Amino acid sequence: MTDSFDVVIVGAGLGGIQMLHQVRQVGLTVRVFEAGSGAGGTWHWNRYPGARCDVESLEYSYQFSEELQQDWEWTRRYSSQPEILRYIDHVVERFDLDRDIRYHTRVEALTYDERAGRWTVRTEAGDEVVARFVIMATGCLSSANVPDIAGRETFAGEIHHTARWPKQPVDLSGKRVGVVGTGSSGVQAIPVIAQQAEELYVFQRTAAYTLPARDQPLDPELRAAVKADYAGFRARNSAMPTAGLSRYPTNPSSIFLVSAAEREAALEYFWGLGGPLVLRSFGDIMSDPRANELVSDFVRGKIRQIVRDPEVADLLSPKQPIGCKRVCIGTDYYETFNRPGVHLVDVASAPIEEITPDGIRTAAGSHALDVIVFATGFDAMTGALLGIDIRGRDSLSLKEMWSAGPRTYLGLGVPGFPNLFTMTGPGSPSVLTNMLVAIHQHATWIADCLQYLVDHDISVIEATHEAEDAWGMHVDEVAGKTLFPSCDSWYLGANIPGKKRVFMPLVGFPAYAKTCAEVAEGGYRGFALTRP
Numbered sequence: 001m002t003d004s005f006d007v008v009i010v011g012a013g014l015g016g017i018q019m020l021h022q023v024r025q026v027g028l029t030v031r032v033f034e035a036g037s038g039a040g041g042t043w044h045w046n047r048y049p050g051a052r053c054d055v056e057s058l059e060y061s062y063q064f065s066e067e068l069q070q071d072w073e074w075t076r077r078y079s080s081q082p083e084i085l086r087y088i089d090h091v092v093e094r095f096d097l098d099r100d101i102r103y104h105t106r107v108e109a110l111t112y113d114e115r116a117g118r119w120t121v122r123t124e125a126g127d128e129v130v131a132r133f134v135i136m137a138t139g140c141l142s143s144a145n146v147p148d149i150a151g152r153e154t155f156a157g158e159i160h161h162t163a164r165w166p167k168q169p170v171d172l173s174g175k176r177v178g179v180v181g182t183g184s185s186g187v188q189a190i191p192v193i194a195q196q197a198e199e200l201y202v203f204q205r206t207a208a209y210t211l212p213a214r215d216q217p218l219d220p221e222l223r224a225a226v227k228a229d230y231a232g233f234r235a236r237n238s239a240m241p242t243a244g245l246s247r248y249p250t251n252p253s254s255i256f257l258v259s260a261a262e263r264e265a266a267l268e269y270f271w272g273l274g275g276p277l278v279l280r281s282f283g284d285i286m287s288d289p290r291a292n293e294l295v296s297d298f299v300r301g302k303i304r305q306i307v308r309d310p311e312v313a314d315l316l317s318p319k320q321p322i323g324c325k326r327v328c329i330g331t332d333y334y335e336t337f338n339r340p341g342v343h344l345v346d347v348a349s350a351p352i353e354e355i356t357p358d359g360i361r362t363a364a365g366s367h368a369l370d371v372i373v374f375a376t377g378f379d380a381m382t383g384a385l386l387g388i389d390i391r392g393r394d395s396l397s398l399k400e401m402w403s404a405g406p407r408t409y410l411g412l413g414v415p416g417f418p419n420l421f422t423m424t425g426p427g428s429p430s431v432l433t434n435m436l437v438a439i440h441q442h443a444t445w446i447a448d449c450l451q452y453l454v455d456h457d458i459s460v461i462e463a464t465h466e467a468e469d470a471w472g473m474h475v476d477e478v479a480g481k482t483l484f485p486s487c488d489s490w491y492l493g494a495n496i497p498g499k500k501r502v503f504m505p506l507v508g509f510p511a512y513a514k515t516c517a518e519v520a521e522g523g524y525r526g527f528a529l530t531r532p
Protein backbone atom coordinates (compact mmCIF):
# COMPACT_ATOMS: atom_id res chain seq x y z
CA MET A 1 0.00 0.00 0.00
CA THR A 2 1.23 3.51 -0.82
CA ASP A 3 2.16 5.60 2.22
CA SER A 4 0.04 8.69 2.68
CA PHE A 5 0.91 11.93 4.50
CA ASP A 6 -0.79 15.23 5.07
CA VAL A 7 2.36 17.01 3.95
CA VAL A 8 5.47 16.12 1.95
CA ILE A 9 8.42 18.49 2.12
CA VAL A 10 11.04 18.26 -0.61
CA GLY A 11 14.49 19.17 0.74
CA ALA A 12 16.10 19.07 4.18
CA GLY A 13 18.15 22.23 3.96
CA LEU A 14 17.67 25.10 6.37
CA GLY A 15 14.21 25.74 4.88
CA GLY A 16 13.00 22.16 4.92
CA ILE A 17 14.00 21.40 8.48
CA GLN A 18 12.37 24.52 9.95
CA MET A 19 9.29 23.73 7.88
CA LEU A 20 9.22 20.17 9.21
CA HIS A 21 9.32 21.43 12.78
CA GLN A 22 6.46 23.86 12.17
CA VAL A 23 4.28 21.41 10.22
CA ARG A 24 4.53 19.03 13.17
CA GLN A 25 3.28 21.79 15.44
CA VAL A 26 0.15 22.09 13.28
CA GLY A 27 -0.40 18.42 14.09
CA LEU A 28 -0.14 17.12 10.53
CA THR A 29 1.66 14.00 9.38
CA VAL A 30 4.75 14.79 7.36
CA ARG A 31 7.58 13.19 5.42
CA VAL A 32 10.69 14.97 4.14
CA PHE A 33 12.68 13.71 1.16
CA GLU A 34 16.30 14.74 0.83
CA ALA A 35 18.70 13.76 -1.97
CA GLY A 36 21.80 14.21 0.18
CA SER A 37 23.16 11.87 2.83
CA GLY A 38 22.42 14.39 5.59
CA ALA A 39 20.54 17.58 6.34
CA GLY A 40 21.91 20.98 5.41
CA GLY A 41 21.20 21.62 1.73
CA THR A 42 23.64 24.30 0.57
CA TRP A 43 25.83 23.62 3.60
CA HIS A 44 25.82 19.90 2.98
CA TRP A 45 27.01 20.20 -0.60
CA ASN A 46 29.27 23.28 -0.63
CA ARG A 47 32.27 21.87 1.26
CA TYR A 48 34.89 23.60 -0.86
CA PRO A 49 37.99 25.07 0.82
CA GLY A 50 37.17 28.45 2.34
CA ALA A 51 33.36 28.01 2.24
CA ARG A 52 31.86 30.49 4.67
CA CYS A 53 28.58 32.32 5.01
CA ASP A 54 28.58 35.96 3.84
CA VAL A 55 25.86 36.88 6.35
CA GLU A 56 26.88 37.44 9.99
CA SER A 57 26.39 34.38 12.20
CA LEU A 58 24.22 36.15 14.79
CA GLU A 59 21.78 36.82 11.95
CA TYR A 60 22.28 33.67 9.87
CA SER A 61 20.59 31.49 12.44
CA TYR A 62 17.11 30.29 13.38
CA GLN A 63 14.74 32.43 15.39
CA PHE A 64 11.88 29.95 15.88
CA SER A 65 13.19 28.81 19.27
CA GLU A 66 14.34 31.24 21.93
CA GLU A 67 16.11 28.42 23.79
CA LEU A 68 18.05 27.47 20.68
CA GLN A 69 19.19 31.00 19.95
CA GLN A 70 20.22 31.47 23.59
CA ASP A 71 22.05 28.15 23.85
CA TRP A 72 23.99 28.10 20.62
CA GLU A 73 27.38 29.83 20.69
CA TRP A 74 28.65 31.07 17.34
CA THR A 75 32.41 31.50 17.37
CA ARG A 76 33.09 33.92 14.49
CA ARG A 77 31.58 36.98 12.87
CA TYR A 78 30.89 34.83 9.77
CA SER A 79 30.47 31.09 10.22
CA SER A 80 32.45 28.59 8.22
CA GLN A 81 30.66 25.80 6.39
CA PRO A 82 31.70 23.14 8.99
CA GLU A 83 30.38 25.31 11.85
CA ILE A 84 27.02 25.81 10.11
CA LEU A 85 26.77 22.10 9.42
CA ARG A 86 27.42 21.38 13.12
CA TYR A 87 24.61 23.82 13.96
CA ILE A 88 22.23 22.13 11.52
CA ASP A 89 23.07 18.70 12.97
CA HIS A 90 22.41 20.09 16.43
CA VAL A 91 19.01 21.45 15.36
CA VAL A 92 18.07 18.14 13.74
CA GLU A 93 18.95 16.28 16.92
CA ARG A 94 17.50 18.81 19.34
CA PHE A 95 14.08 18.79 17.65
CA ASP A 96 14.20 15.08 16.82
CA LEU A 97 13.74 15.78 13.13
CA ASP A 98 15.56 12.80 11.61
CA ARG A 99 12.70 10.36 12.13
CA ASP A 100 10.61 12.12 9.47
CA ILE A 101 13.42 12.62 6.94
CA ARG A 102 14.38 10.12 4.26
CA TYR A 103 17.92 10.80 3.08
CA HIS A 104 19.50 9.56 -0.17
CA THR A 105 16.06 10.06 -1.73
CA ARG A 106 15.76 12.35 -4.71
CA VAL A 107 12.24 13.31 -5.75
CA GLU A 108 11.80 12.88 -9.47
CA ALA A 109 8.15 13.71 -10.14
CA LEU A 110 5.09 15.26 -8.51
CA THR A 111 1.67 14.64 -10.05
CA TYR A 112 -1.60 16.15 -8.88
CA ASP A 113 -4.66 13.94 -8.92
CA GLU A 114 -7.53 16.40 -9.18
CA ARG A 115 -10.27 13.92 -8.27
CA ALA A 116 -8.56 12.72 -5.13
CA GLY A 117 -7.13 16.14 -4.30
CA ARG A 118 -3.76 14.50 -3.65
CA TRP A 119 -0.20 14.78 -4.93
CA THR A 120 1.69 11.66 -5.86
CA VAL A 121 5.38 12.04 -5.06
CA ARG A 122 7.69 9.72 -6.98
CA THR A 123 11.32 9.21 -6.03
CA GLU A 124 14.23 8.36 -8.29
CA ALA A 125 14.15 4.81 -6.90
CA GLY A 126 10.56 4.54 -8.17
CA ASP A 127 8.87 4.62 -4.75
CA GLU A 128 5.66 6.62 -4.40
CA VAL A 129 3.84 8.32 -1.55
CA VAL A 130 0.74 10.49 -1.66
CA ALA A 131 0.21 13.77 0.15
CA ARG A 132 -2.45 16.44 0.39
CA PHE A 133 0.11 19.26 0.48
CA VAL A 134 3.60 19.52 -0.95
CA ILE A 135 6.10 22.11 0.20
CA MET A 136 9.06 22.68 -2.07
CA ALA A 137 12.08 23.53 0.09
CA THR A 138 14.50 22.82 -2.71
CA GLY A 139 16.59 25.97 -2.24
CA CYS A 140 17.48 28.92 -4.44
CA LEU A 141 21.11 27.95 -5.06
CA SER A 142 21.12 24.17 -5.17
CA SER A 143 21.14 23.12 -8.81
CA ALA A 144 24.84 23.29 -9.73
CA ASN A 145 25.73 24.88 -13.06
CA VAL A 146 28.32 22.68 -14.73
CA PRO A 147 29.41 24.38 -17.95
CA ASP A 148 29.18 22.35 -21.08
CA ILE A 149 32.82 22.59 -22.17
CA ALA A 150 34.00 20.23 -24.90
CA GLY A 151 36.43 17.51 -23.86
CA ARG A 152 35.52 17.45 -20.18
CA GLU A 153 35.48 13.67 -20.09
CA THR A 154 38.99 13.46 -21.59
CA PHE A 155 40.70 15.27 -18.67
CA ALA A 156 43.30 13.02 -17.03
CA GLY A 157 43.17 14.76 -13.64
CA GLU A 158 40.38 15.44 -11.14
CA ILE A 159 37.41 17.75 -11.76
CA HIS A 160 35.37 19.12 -8.85
CA HIS A 161 32.50 21.60 -8.59
CA THR A 162 32.40 23.84 -5.52
CA ALA A 163 28.75 22.94 -4.99
CA ARG A 164 29.42 19.17 -5.14
CA TRP A 165 32.67 19.08 -3.19
CA PRO A 166 33.63 15.60 -1.91
CA LYS A 167 33.30 14.84 1.79
CA GLN A 168 36.84 13.51 1.97
CA PRO A 169 39.48 16.27 1.76
CA VAL A 170 40.88 16.94 -1.73
CA ASP A 171 44.67 17.14 -1.58
CA LEU A 172 45.79 20.08 -3.71
CA SER A 173 49.32 20.34 -2.34
CA GLY A 174 51.97 20.47 -5.01
CA LYS A 175 49.30 20.42 -7.74
CA ARG A 176 48.57 22.68 -10.70
CA VAL A 177 45.00 23.79 -10.09
CA GLY A 178 42.63 25.69 -12.39
CA VAL A 179 39.61 27.48 -10.90
CA VAL A 180 36.92 28.46 -13.38
CA GLY A 181 34.64 31.19 -12.03
CA THR A 182 35.09 34.23 -9.84
CA GLY A 183 31.73 34.66 -8.09
CA SER A 184 31.32 34.25 -4.32
CA SER A 185 32.41 30.59 -4.32
CA GLY A 186 35.54 31.20 -6.40
CA VAL A 187 36.41 34.30 -4.38
CA GLN A 188 36.26 32.28 -1.15
CA ALA A 189 38.08 29.23 -2.51
CA ILE A 190 40.88 30.94 -4.47
CA PRO A 191 42.89 32.36 -1.51
CA VAL A 192 42.76 29.02 0.34
CA ILE A 193 43.61 26.94 -2.73
CA ALA A 194 46.49 29.34 -3.50
CA GLN A 195 48.07 28.41 -0.16
CA GLN A 196 48.02 24.72 -1.04
CA ALA A 197 48.58 24.51 -4.78
CA GLU A 198 51.91 24.68 -6.55
CA GLU A 199 50.41 26.78 -9.34
CA LEU A 200 46.94 28.29 -9.47
CA TYR A 201 45.27 29.47 -12.68
CA VAL A 202 42.13 31.57 -12.16
CA PHE A 203 39.93 31.59 -15.25
CA GLN A 204 37.93 34.81 -15.01
CA ARG A 205 35.09 35.73 -17.37
CA THR A 206 33.60 38.63 -15.40
CA ALA A 207 35.37 40.40 -12.57
CA ALA A 208 33.17 40.68 -9.48
CA TYR A 209 33.34 43.27 -6.73
CA THR A 210 34.93 41.62 -3.72
CA LEU A 211 34.52 43.49 -0.45
CA PRO A 212 36.63 42.55 2.58
CA ALA A 213 34.74 40.35 5.05
CA ARG A 214 36.84 41.38 8.04
CA ASP A 215 36.00 38.06 9.62
CA GLN A 216 37.14 37.72 13.22
CA PRO A 217 36.26 35.86 16.40
CA LEU A 218 32.78 36.93 17.43
CA ASP A 219 32.90 39.86 19.82
CA PRO A 220 31.66 38.45 23.18
CA GLU A 221 30.12 41.80 24.13
CA LEU A 222 28.13 41.97 20.92
CA ARG A 223 27.00 38.37 21.38
CA ALA A 224 25.85 39.09 24.93
CA ALA A 225 24.04 42.27 23.90
CA VAL A 226 22.21 40.49 21.08
CA LYS A 227 21.23 37.60 23.33
CA ALA A 228 19.89 40.00 25.93
CA ASP A 229 17.22 41.02 23.40
CA TYR A 230 17.32 38.56 20.52
CA ALA A 231 13.67 39.20 19.63
CA GLY A 232 14.31 42.93 19.30
CA PHE A 233 17.44 42.27 17.24
CA ARG A 234 15.47 40.03 14.86
CA ALA A 235 12.64 42.59 14.57
CA ARG A 236 15.03 45.44 13.79
CA ASN A 237 16.78 43.35 11.13
CA SER A 238 13.47 42.33 9.56
CA ALA A 239 12.59 46.00 9.19
CA MET A 240 15.59 46.52 6.87
CA PRO A 241 15.10 46.23 3.07
CA THR A 242 17.58 43.32 2.99
CA ALA A 243 16.34 41.96 6.32
CA GLY A 244 19.70 42.37 8.00
CA LEU A 245 22.50 44.42 9.52
CA SER A 246 20.22 46.90 11.26
CA ARG A 247 23.22 47.94 13.37
CA TYR A 248 24.43 49.83 10.31
CA PRO A 249 21.49 51.59 8.65
CA THR A 250 21.95 53.05 5.18
CA ASN A 251 23.08 56.65 5.15
CA PRO A 252 20.01 58.18 3.44
CA SER A 253 21.94 61.10 1.96
CA SER A 254 22.56 61.35 -1.76
CA ILE A 255 26.23 60.95 -2.63
CA PHE A 256 25.97 64.24 -4.52
CA LEU A 257 25.09 66.25 -1.43
CA VAL A 258 28.54 65.89 0.11
CA SER A 259 31.98 67.17 -0.84
CA ALA A 260 34.54 64.84 -2.43
CA ALA A 261 36.43 64.67 0.89
CA GLU A 262 33.26 63.77 2.83
CA ARG A 263 32.37 61.16 0.23
CA GLU A 264 35.80 59.57 0.50
CA ALA A 265 35.62 59.56 4.29
CA ALA A 266 32.17 57.92 4.30
CA LEU A 267 33.23 55.26 1.80
CA GLU A 268 36.39 54.53 3.81
CA TYR A 269 34.32 54.18 6.97
CA PHE A 270 31.86 51.68 5.46
CA TRP A 271 34.68 49.83 3.63
CA GLY A 272 36.41 49.47 6.97
CA LEU A 273 33.30 47.93 8.57
CA GLY A 274 33.55 44.99 6.18
CA GLY A 275 30.94 42.82 4.50
CA PRO A 276 28.54 44.46 2.04
CA LEU A 277 28.29 47.64 4.11
CA VAL A 278 29.97 49.91 1.58
CA LEU A 279 26.65 49.70 -0.29
CA ARG A 280 25.06 51.49 2.66
CA SER A 281 27.34 54.51 2.54
CA PHE A 282 24.82 56.57 0.53
CA GLY A 283 21.12 56.30 -0.26
CA ASP A 284 21.26 56.45 -4.05
CA ILE A 285 23.88 53.79 -4.88
CA MET A 286 21.38 51.21 -6.11
CA SER A 287 19.08 53.65 -7.92
CA ASP A 288 21.27 56.29 -9.58
CA PRO A 289 23.90 55.01 -12.06
CA ARG A 290 26.11 58.08 -11.50
CA ALA A 291 26.10 57.57 -7.74
CA ASN A 292 26.83 53.90 -8.28
CA GLU A 293 29.77 54.72 -10.55
CA LEU A 294 31.43 56.80 -7.84
CA VAL A 295 31.28 53.87 -5.42
CA SER A 296 32.35 51.38 -8.10
CA ASP A 297 35.33 53.60 -8.80
CA PHE A 298 36.20 53.76 -5.12
CA VAL A 299 36.41 49.95 -5.02
CA ARG A 300 38.41 49.84 -8.25
CA GLY A 301 40.84 52.25 -6.57
CA LYS A 302 41.20 49.79 -3.67
CA ILE A 303 41.97 46.99 -6.13
CA ARG A 304 44.70 49.12 -7.74
CA GLN A 305 46.17 49.83 -4.31
CA ILE A 306 46.26 46.15 -3.33
CA VAL A 307 47.30 44.39 -6.55
CA ARG A 308 50.88 45.11 -7.50
CA ASP A 309 50.75 44.28 -11.23
CA PRO A 310 48.70 47.08 -12.87
CA GLU A 311 47.59 44.82 -15.73
CA VAL A 312 46.26 42.22 -13.29
CA ALA A 313 44.62 44.98 -11.22
CA ASP A 314 42.91 46.27 -14.33
CA LEU A 315 41.61 42.82 -15.26
CA LEU A 316 40.32 42.29 -11.71
CA SER A 317 38.45 45.61 -11.82
CA PRO A 318 34.76 45.08 -12.54
CA LYS A 319 33.07 47.16 -15.20
CA GLN A 320 29.40 46.61 -14.24
CA PRO A 321 27.62 48.68 -11.55
CA ILE A 322 28.49 47.57 -8.02
CA GLY A 323 25.73 45.53 -6.36
CA CYS A 324 24.07 44.68 -9.66
CA LYS A 325 25.53 41.19 -9.43
CA ARG A 326 25.69 40.03 -5.85
CA VAL A 327 28.85 41.47 -4.28
CA CYS A 328 31.36 38.89 -3.07
CA ILE A 329 32.62 38.99 0.49
CA GLY A 330 36.19 37.78 0.64
CA THR A 331 39.32 37.44 2.71
CA ASP A 332 42.65 38.25 1.04
CA TYR A 333 41.12 37.82 -2.41
CA TYR A 334 42.92 40.61 -4.23
CA GLU A 335 46.08 40.05 -2.14
CA THR A 336 46.21 36.47 -3.48
CA PHE A 337 47.07 37.78 -6.95
CA ASN A 338 50.37 39.13 -5.55
CA ARG A 339 51.48 35.60 -4.66
CA PRO A 340 54.01 33.83 -6.86
CA GLY A 341 52.37 30.98 -8.75
CA VAL A 342 48.93 32.63 -9.01
CA HIS A 343 47.93 33.50 -12.56
CA LEU A 344 44.84 35.34 -13.76
CA VAL A 345 43.57 34.11 -17.12
CA ASP A 346 41.12 36.39 -18.91
CA VAL A 347 38.53 34.15 -20.55
CA ALA A 348 36.33 37.08 -21.57
CA SER A 349 38.74 38.13 -24.32
CA ALA A 350 39.97 34.59 -25.05
CA PRO A 351 37.21 32.10 -24.05
CA ILE A 352 37.76 28.54 -22.90
CA GLU A 353 37.63 26.39 -26.02
CA GLU A 354 38.16 22.93 -24.68
CA ILE A 355 39.30 20.73 -21.86
CA THR A 356 42.11 18.46 -23.00
CA PRO A 357 43.64 15.46 -21.19
CA ASP A 358 46.32 17.88 -19.91
CA GLY A 359 44.32 20.91 -18.89
CA ILE A 360 42.35 23.83 -20.29
CA ARG A 361 42.85 25.38 -23.72
CA THR A 362 41.58 28.91 -24.29
CA ALA A 363 41.60 30.91 -27.51
CA ALA A 364 44.93 32.38 -26.33
CA GLY A 365 46.79 29.23 -25.26
CA SER A 366 46.91 26.07 -23.13
CA HIS A 367 47.34 25.67 -19.37
CA ALA A 368 48.55 22.35 -17.99
CA LEU A 369 46.55 21.30 -14.90
CA ASP A 370 46.23 18.42 -12.44
CA VAL A 371 42.90 19.54 -10.96
CA ILE A 372 40.04 21.65 -12.37
CA VAL A 373 37.63 23.34 -9.98
CA PHE A 374 34.39 24.65 -11.39
CA ALA A 375 33.17 27.54 -9.26
CA THR A 376 30.55 28.22 -11.88
CA GLY A 377 27.50 28.73 -9.71
CA PHE A 378 23.93 27.59 -10.01
CA ASP A 379 20.82 27.49 -12.12
CA ALA A 380 19.42 29.79 -9.47
CA MET A 381 15.91 29.97 -8.07
CA THR A 382 14.19 27.76 -10.67
CA GLY A 383 16.80 25.06 -11.40
CA ALA A 384 15.93 22.73 -8.54
CA LEU A 385 12.16 23.19 -8.94
CA LEU A 386 12.24 22.50 -12.66
CA GLY A 387 14.61 19.57 -12.17
CA ILE A 388 11.51 17.75 -10.89
CA ASP A 389 8.70 16.88 -13.31
CA ILE A 390 5.90 18.79 -11.56
CA ARG A 391 2.43 18.30 -13.08
CA GLY A 392 -0.58 20.14 -11.73
CA ARG A 393 -4.20 20.27 -12.91
CA ASP A 394 -4.82 18.66 -16.33
CA SER A 395 -1.21 17.39 -16.29
CA LEU A 396 -0.04 20.99 -16.69
CA SER A 397 3.76 20.98 -16.52
CA LEU A 398 5.46 23.63 -14.40
CA LYS A 399 8.37 23.60 -16.81
CA GLU A 400 6.07 24.47 -19.73
CA MET A 401 4.18 27.00 -17.70
CA TRP A 402 7.44 28.75 -16.79
CA SER A 403 9.01 28.52 -20.24
CA ALA A 404 8.81 32.33 -20.51
CA GLY A 405 10.16 32.72 -16.96
CA PRO A 406 8.82 31.86 -13.51
CA ARG A 407 5.45 33.31 -12.49
CA THR A 408 4.03 32.99 -8.99
CA TYR A 409 1.78 34.70 -6.50
CA LEU A 410 3.90 35.98 -3.59
CA GLY A 411 6.61 33.51 -4.59
CA LEU A 412 4.53 30.98 -2.65
CA GLY A 413 1.88 29.59 -4.98
CA VAL A 414 1.31 28.94 -8.68
CA PRO A 415 -2.11 28.77 -10.38
CA GLY A 416 -2.81 25.28 -11.69
CA PHE A 417 -0.72 23.74 -8.89
CA PRO A 418 -3.10 23.43 -5.93
CA ASN A 419 -1.79 22.77 -2.43
CA LEU A 420 1.80 23.24 -3.60
CA PHE A 421 3.90 25.82 -1.75
CA THR A 422 7.23 27.09 -3.06
CA MET A 423 9.35 28.17 -0.08
CA THR A 424 11.51 31.19 -0.96
CA GLY A 425 10.26 30.81 -4.51
CA PRO A 426 10.80 33.22 -7.41
CA GLY A 427 8.81 36.40 -6.81
CA SER A 428 9.69 36.47 -3.10
CA PRO A 429 12.65 38.40 -1.60
CA SER A 430 14.66 35.21 -0.86
CA VAL A 431 18.21 35.75 -2.16
CA LEU A 432 18.03 39.54 -1.79
CA THR A 433 17.68 39.07 1.97
CA ASN A 434 19.27 37.04 4.70
CA MET A 435 17.92 33.62 3.63
CA LEU A 436 17.26 32.62 7.24
CA VAL A 437 14.85 35.52 7.63
CA ALA A 438 13.16 34.68 4.33
CA ILE A 439 12.89 31.04 5.43
CA HIS A 440 11.45 32.00 8.81
CA GLN A 441 8.83 34.24 7.25
CA HIS A 442 7.78 31.60 4.70
CA ALA A 443 7.81 28.66 7.12
CA THR A 444 5.65 30.63 9.55
CA TRP A 445 3.29 31.85 6.82
CA ILE A 446 2.86 28.34 5.36
CA ALA A 447 2.35 26.75 8.80
CA ASP A 448 -0.26 29.41 9.69
CA CYS A 449 -1.93 28.83 6.34
CA LEU A 450 -2.09 25.06 6.92
CA GLN A 451 -3.58 25.68 10.36
CA TYR A 452 -6.21 27.96 8.80
CA LEU A 453 -7.11 25.35 6.18
CA VAL A 454 -7.47 22.68 8.84
CA ASP A 455 -9.51 24.93 11.13
CA HIS A 456 -11.84 26.01 8.32
CA ASP A 457 -12.17 22.59 6.75
CA ILE A 458 -10.70 23.78 3.46
CA SER A 459 -9.29 21.05 1.25
CA VAL A 460 -7.71 23.00 -1.59
CA ILE A 461 -5.82 26.30 -1.81
CA GLU A 462 -4.66 27.61 -5.17
CA ALA A 463 -3.29 30.95 -6.35
CA THR A 464 -5.54 32.68 -8.89
CA HIS A 465 -4.35 33.78 -12.32
CA GLU A 466 -5.35 37.38 -11.58
CA ALA A 467 -3.26 37.45 -8.41
CA GLU A 468 -0.30 35.88 -10.21
CA ASP A 469 -0.51 38.40 -13.11
CA ALA A 470 -0.66 41.36 -10.77
CA TRP A 471 2.20 39.96 -8.67
CA GLY A 472 4.44 39.44 -11.70
CA MET A 473 3.92 43.08 -12.71
CA HIS A 474 4.67 44.20 -9.17
CA VAL A 475 7.97 42.26 -9.03
CA ASP A 476 9.03 43.78 -12.39
CA GLU A 477 8.00 47.26 -11.39
CA VAL A 478 9.92 47.21 -8.11
CA ALA A 479 13.06 45.81 -9.79
CA GLY A 480 12.74 48.43 -12.55
CA LYS A 481 13.29 51.20 -10.00
CA THR A 482 16.72 49.77 -9.14
CA LEU A 483 19.95 49.06 -11.00
CA PHE A 484 19.54 45.30 -10.49
CA PRO A 485 18.31 44.53 -14.01
CA SER A 486 21.13 46.58 -15.59
CA CYS A 487 23.74 43.81 -15.86
CA ASP A 488 23.88 40.07 -16.51
CA SER A 489 23.44 38.13 -13.27
CA TRP A 490 21.97 34.93 -11.94
CA TYR A 491 19.13 37.01 -10.42
CA LEU A 492 18.05 37.37 -14.08
CA GLY A 493 18.94 33.84 -15.12
CA ALA A 494 21.56 35.34 -17.44
CA ASN A 495 24.26 32.84 -16.37
CA ILE A 496 22.43 29.86 -17.86
CA PRO A 497 22.53 29.55 -21.66
CA GLY A 498 19.00 29.69 -23.06
CA LYS A 499 17.32 30.67 -19.77
CA LYS A 500 14.66 33.33 -20.18
CA ARG A 501 15.77 36.68 -18.73
CA VAL A 502 13.36 37.53 -15.94
CA PHE A 503 14.33 39.30 -12.72
CA MET A 504 13.30 36.60 -10.26
CA PRO A 505 13.56 37.85 -6.65
CA LEU A 506 11.45 40.67 -5.22
CA VAL A 507 13.36 43.71 -3.95
CA GLY A 508 12.43 44.80 -0.41
CA PHE A 509 11.62 42.52 2.52
CA PRO A 510 9.47 44.63 4.90
CA ALA A 511 6.78 45.59 2.36
CA TYR A 512 6.65 41.98 1.19
CA ALA A 513 6.23 40.59 4.72
CA LYS A 514 3.45 43.13 5.35
CA THR A 515 1.64 42.08 2.15
CA CYS A 516 1.88 38.40 3.09
CA ALA A 517 0.46 39.15 6.53
CA GLU A 518 -2.42 41.14 5.01
CA VAL A 519 -3.17 38.37 2.53
CA ALA A 520 -3.46 35.91 5.42
CA GLU A 521 -5.54 38.25 7.58
CA GLY A 522 -7.86 38.84 4.63
CA GLY A 523 -8.63 35.10 4.46
CA TYR A 524 -5.91 34.37 1.88
CA ARG A 525 -6.81 36.97 -0.69
CA GLY A 526 -5.62 36.04 -4.18
CA PHE A 527 -5.98 32.33 -3.44
CA ALA A 528 -9.06 30.28 -4.34
CA LEU A 529 -10.14 28.14 -1.37
CA THR A 530 -12.29 25.03 -1.84
CA ARG A 531 -14.24 23.06 0.74
CA PRO A 532 -14.74 19.33 0.14
Ligand code: NA7
Pocket (backbone or CB within 6 Å): 141, 147, 148, 162, 180, 181, 182, 183, 184, 185, 186, 187, 203, 204, 205, 206, 326, 347, 352, 375, 376, 377, 378, 490, 495
Ligand atom coordinates in the same frame (compact mmCIF):
# COMPACT_ATOMS: atom_id res chain seq x y z
P1 NA7 B 1 28.16 32.78 -9.34
O1 NA7 B 1 28.07 34.00 -8.53
O2 NA7 B 1 27.09 32.53 -10.36
O3 NA7 B 1 29.58 32.77 -10.05
C1 NA7 B 1 29.88 31.86 -11.06
C2 NA7 B 1 31.16 32.27 -11.74
O4 NA7 B 1 31.46 31.32 -12.75
C3 NA7 B 1 31.06 33.62 -12.45
O5 NA7 B 1 32.29 34.27 -12.33
C4 NA7 B 1 30.79 33.20 -13.89
O6 NA7 B 1 31.14 34.16 -14.83
C5 NA7 B 1 31.66 31.98 -13.99
N1 NA7 B 1 31.28 31.09 -15.08
C6 NA7 B 1 30.12 30.42 -15.24
N2 NA7 B 1 30.16 29.67 -16.35
C7 NA7 B 1 31.37 29.90 -16.91
C8 NA7 B 1 32.00 29.44 -18.09
N3 NA7 B 1 31.38 28.59 -18.92
N4 NA7 B 1 33.25 29.88 -18.37
C9 NA7 B 1 33.86 30.75 -17.54
N5 NA7 B 1 33.32 31.22 -16.41
C10 NA7 B 1 32.09 30.80 -16.11
O7 NA7 B 1 28.19 31.47 -8.43
P2 NA7 B 1 28.86 31.26 -7.00
O8 NA7 B 1 28.75 29.83 -6.67
O9 NA7 B 1 30.20 31.88 -6.94
O10 NA7 B 1 27.96 32.10 -6.02
C11 NA7 B 1 26.55 31.94 -6.03
C12 NA7 B 1 25.95 32.51 -4.79
O11 NA7 B 1 26.21 31.62 -3.70
C13 NA7 B 1 26.50 33.81 -4.30
O12 NA7 B 1 26.03 34.92 -4.94
C14 NA7 B 1 26.15 33.80 -2.84
O13 NA7 B 1 24.81 34.16 -2.70
C15 NA7 B 1 26.30 32.37 -2.48
P3 NA7 B 1 30.04 35.25 -15.36
O14 NA7 B 1 29.87 36.21 -14.23
O15 NA7 B 1 28.77 34.47 -15.63
O16 NA7 B 1 30.63 35.83 -16.57
